[in-house]
Structure formats: C-alpha cells, structure tokens
Amino acid sequence: MADQHAQSGEDKRPTEIPAIRWEEPPEGPVLVLLDQTRLPVEEVELVCTDAPALVEAIRTLAVRGAPLLGIAGAYGVALAAARGFDVEDAARAIEGARPTAVNLSVGVRRAEAAHRAALGTTGDPTAAATAALAAARALHQEDAAASARMAAHGLALLDELLPAGGHRILTHCNSGSLVSGGEGTAFAVALAAHRQGRLRRLWVDETRPLLQGARLTAYEAARHGMAYTLLTDNAAGSLFASGEVDAVLVGADRIAADGSVANKVGSYPLAVLARYHHVPFIVVAPVTTVDPGTPDGASIEVEQRPGFEVTEITAPQVQVTGAGGGIPVAPLGTQAYNPAFDVTPPELVTAIVTEEGAVSPVTAEALVELCARSRQVTI
Template identity: 45%
Template sequence: MTDPIDYARYDRIRPIRWTGDTLELLDQRKLPFEVRYIPCTTCASVAVAIHALIVRGAPAIGIAAAWGVVLAARELDASGAGAGLDAAAAAERLEPAMQQLNAARPTAVNLAWALQRMRRALSTAGEDWRGVLLREARAIADEDLAANHRMGKLGAGLIANGSGVLTHCNTGSLATAGFGTALGVIRAGVAQGKVERVYAGETRPWLQGARLTVWELQQDGIDATLIADSAASHLMKTGQVQWVIVGADRICANGDTANKIGTYQLAIAARYHGVKFMVVAPSSTVDMATPNGGKIEIEERDQAEMLGLGGTRTAAEGVRAWNPVFDVTPSELIDAIVTERGVVERPNRVSMQTFFGP
C-alpha cells in the first residue's frame, strides 16, 4: 500500500547536522529572522548549546548529547589521552563529559536516555570503540526520525475528518531529528486531509510557538494561525478545535506527563470543553522509574526571561518573576499517549505497565 504522506514535502528542516568532524546546530534563538547553524567541535560546546536553548526539544537534546559524546572521544584522541585506551578505560575517561552533558537540562529524560545508550554501546565495544560511538549516535538520530513517521500515522488515525487542532510549544522537526512528534501528527493529519485548521499557542516566555512552530509549518506550506496563550480556552469554546496535541519531556509510570509550561492549563480547559487531549512522544521519553509527576524535577530558569522581551525590560524595576519551564499534566486529563510502539488510550498505571513495563 502506498504511504499517503509525502515526507519530502512535509519534512524540509533539519536542526542537527553532523559533518564528519563538527556538529552543526540550528540556532533556534535566532529564528524566524535568521537561519544560522552553530558549529560545535567540543563536548563542552554541545553542553552549552543545550543549556542555552540553541538546540531544544527533548528528542533533539538527546541526539545532540549523543554526538557530544562522539566529540568528547575525539578530544581524547586530539589531546593524546586516547592513545592505547581500551573501551573500559575510554568509558572511565568519558564519564565526566557525559555528566556535563546530563547536567545541561535535567527535566528531559531523552538526554539521560541517550547518554545511557552511549554508555551501553561503549560497555560492549572492542578495539573499535570510537566507531561504535559514532554508529550509536547516528542510530539514535535515524531511529528518532523513523519513530516520528510512525507516530505521525498513529496519531493521525485518531483524528476525524475536518478537525481543528491546537498545539503548544514546538514539537516539530526543530525539536527532533525531523518531522516531529506532536507536529508530526499534525503534518500527517494535514497530508491525509483530516486536519483543516491548525492553531499554535505563542508559548511564553521563549515564544517557541510564535517563533518556531508557525515558521516551521510555513516552510512546509501548512497554514497555521497563531494565538495568545491566554486565548486558548476561548478558542475551544468556539468549537474550532477538536484536539489539543502536545509533546512531552517526560512520561511517568502512571501516565502523568511533563511538558512545556502552559500545557497543564490546556488539558484542564480541554476537558471542560469536551476537546480531546493527545500527548505524542517517542518511547525513550517514557520513564517507568518515575512513579508519578510529583517526582519530576521541574527546571526553573532565570527570572529575567519573564521580565523582558527581546532584551527590552517590560516589567518595572524591582519586580520579581517565577519562571518554571515545565508543568505536569495528570494522566486523567489525557485521552491518548502516542508513541512509536502504539497508542495508550486513557493512560493509567496498568496500561502504561502493559505497554512499557519490563
């Protein structure tokens, strides 16, 4: 059967490029007005890029970190410290670099997951441990893209013809290896003629929806309407939206999900207005070791991000701000969690264990 999705048409952007000796990261702080790639030649520069939101989105962060380990191995060789090392000794030497990467963004489980994959690959490597790391990093990126295509089709299968959808933050090609998670579902829904209306919340304070999501959809010829975050409930009341479709940075054993701040209030509003709520993320985002959302470490960033816009202060001097980056949506507000493994409808501890348990 012919795949109805034209991936070449709906998947033009790549935020992460490996040149063979340099990791190039699309600087998402500059979008939509400047398309610029930042070259990273050291592990430390990758960690800085992750922390500074040059690269963002849970899957993309994990992919970048994997390439950061490859760069750390090359730094060992460049300094002469890698000469004669076997895989076990290399693992010991590379561990500080992995810890540095892991500390860059604590909430996104994909970061720790990707680093653990690199550790496992190294633990079974022979003399070709450098090549093993390179191949593992490439596999993480390739598998993410394939998973996004799969999730797009699964999620679109839940959407009725003629639907309107609302998304939050950026979950597209910019946040992944390509195509996207929640935005991949929207792309697939548009390609199949099911999604007629796409709305994107601006996503304060970094404006990922305004700067990234609508720009990214524009590159693929998908018409999208930007709304203020505070307009979401009113939009739902008009009946123009049938699904809220978001990503996740961590999914707990009971189905609670952490995502960009503002997601929780969308889930509450969606339930009140009878709008369905879908979370889309690769299985690497599932953390069965975290029992519920109350156990998730919520990252907080500099309050200055809330006190101004584009370098111009908008709040009076002396005003304080609280700037959590994520919030947790309880599983009882979620209609479906979509991963490349399948769809978990009305997630709870039992259904999550069935899908993702050992």
C-alpha cells in the same frame, strides 16, 4: 568552542537545514546545530567542537526538544570520544544540562555504554569512539522512523475520535522537525493530517515566555503551507468556548510511570480546558520519553529558568539594556516565576501516542505493556 555561520536561501524547507548533523572536516569532527534561538529571523548554525559548547547550546535552547536532546546527547558523547576528551566527564556535563527531558539522559547513556563496551573489549580508543558514534547515528535513525510511525498512529486516532474530518488542532510549544530526527511528534501528526487534506486549522499557541510556538511552530507550519493561526496562550480559552478546537496535540519531555506528562509550561491549563469542553487532549512522544524510574508527576524535576526570560524580551537588531541581554518589560528588580514545564495528571490525558501505538485510557499498567513491546525501553 563554537562558531557560527548563516545559511542562505529563503525557500529552503526545514528538512533541508537539519536541526543537527555530524560532520568530519579536516580539522576534526564537529557537531553542527541549527541555532533555534535565532529563528525565524535567521537560519544560523552553531558548530560545536567539544562538550562544553554543546552544554551551552542546550542550556540556551539553541538545541531543544526532548527527542532531539537525546540525539544531541549521544552525539556529544561521541564528539568527546573522537576528540580525545574525558568521555565520562563529558557525559555527566551533557546529561546535567537540563533536568526534565529524560531523552537527554537516554541518549547520553546509550552512547556512553557503547563506548565503554568497545573500550573494554578492544582497549582501542579509536574503536570505542567509532562505537559511540554508531550508537548516536542509530538513535538518530530510530527517532526519524519513530516520528513517521507516531504521525501515522496519531492521525488514525484523530480520525477515530473525529470521524467528521476537517480537524481543528490546537498545539503548544514546538514539536516538529526542530525537536526530532524526523518530522517531529505532535506537529508531525498535524502535518500528516494536512497532507491528507484533513487539517482545517492549526491553532498555534505563542508559548510564553520564549515564544517557541510563534518563532518555531509557525515557522514550520508556514514552510509546509499549512493553514495556521497564531494566538496568545491566554486566548485559548475563548477558542474552546466558541467551539473552535477539535483536539489538542502536544509533545512531552518526560512521562512518569503513572502516565503523568511533563511538557512546556502552559500544557496543563490546556488539558483542564480540554476536559471541561469535552475535547481530546493527546500527547505524542516516543517511548524513550516514558521514564519508569519516575513513579508519578510529583517526582518529576521541573526545570526553573532564569527570571529575565520573563522580565525581558529579545529582538534581533534592537538595542538591549536588560541584565539578561533583552529589552526590559518589567521594573528593575522584579522577581519572576519561570518554570520551564508543568505536569498534567494522567486522568486529563485522553491518549498517549507513541511509535508503538496509542495508550488510552492512560494507566500505569498500559504504559508497562507499551514499553514491554518496545525495543528501546524495558520496565
């Protein structure tokens, strides 16, 4: 089960209210999540005491973002082990909560493998639970370190591609500290540019239909004092046409072996626009997001979200009448097409930036070499 409590303090920075943390109160261990569905209006935390609560948090996007889902998955396995639940059942439930983000499976399987190995060696459930928690904490720390390295590699690439400086970066969805154990993926690169005085403007797509750009990226940009402007997704073309975009930076939920990139729906149109206007389209993601078991873009399972996310909008403290708990913006019974992600082919990706460095041009061979250098992924 889960319960909630609100955080106080209007001046807190996002890093002071972590997106995820493990706590051990007297009544037993819990996994605490910053509820991203309530941002930016409220900073509210969910306290998960079992795997079903975490699964619900993942499905409702209270916790989201590929790297953070991996961390959450690992902690979820550790939580099940620590509280004496069936670890295998919990692992399968968590792993299946969202199909596209490969990091979720990576985190679950890593903690599950540590639990299984310890249990086989010692026969002690307590020691096995400790091993699962250690694996989750290690993944959390590794992701934070990877975030910092991605930011450095990404900024170096931007400076190489755009030597004039004064970068005007367009980003889609949310890829900051709310999706990471550190400061994020694509957003972390923009933040590094800001700190070096080289960010002229961060263009933030609203990111329909759930507004992760408006609610979350703008929230993080404001907290860091970045120069940012919010725009509707379909206004991006006019920005490109007027020469106001120097680079596009996005994250990724799965990168296939051929370099095809699944990211929040709306990313592919940006890649097409970027190619037409000769603007770099850069994907920033940890190596764990590369999935050698998915051969190409057509093999990526794209999550289909409920139609009410399109036909209704939600607003705190406003009376709701829609079937999904929101305010209807379309006639009752309207069917909606609502894929959570789209897939960008490798030929439209200028570079993929990871903690191990940048790959450009993006090819299957380059990804094999990249992953071979990583301690986390082996092809």
